[in-house]
Amino acid sequence: MGGYLLLAVGLINLRYQTGHTNNLGKSLVLIVPGALLLAITFLDGGKNWLHTKAATAIVIACGGLLLIYSFIN
Numbered sequence: 001m002g003g004y005l006l007l008a009v010g011l012i013n014l015r016y017q018t019g020h021t022n023n024l025g026k027s028l029v030l031i032v033p034g035a036l037l038l039a040i041t042f043l044d045g046g047k048n049w050l051h052t053k054a055a056t057a058i059v060i061a062c063g064g065l066l067l068i069y070s071f072i073n
């Protein structure tokens with residue numbers, strides 16, 4: 001769900017900031033990690049890694065920071 005969240009927020013950011021300077025770069029900061037997180041869920045090794053407590057902490061921390069970035073961006 002975190003991957004979908006980042007992907008959606010990045011695409012919404014891309015649409016609503018049309019015409020602003022460096023809009024694509026700012027939105028890709030959100031879209032790329034979201035797409036990578038979604039891609040990891042399709043790999044067996046990625047699924048196993050995501051079930052660990054360390055991965056959960058990393059995903060929540062990075063996702064939270066990126067979500068905060070989306071609001072101040």
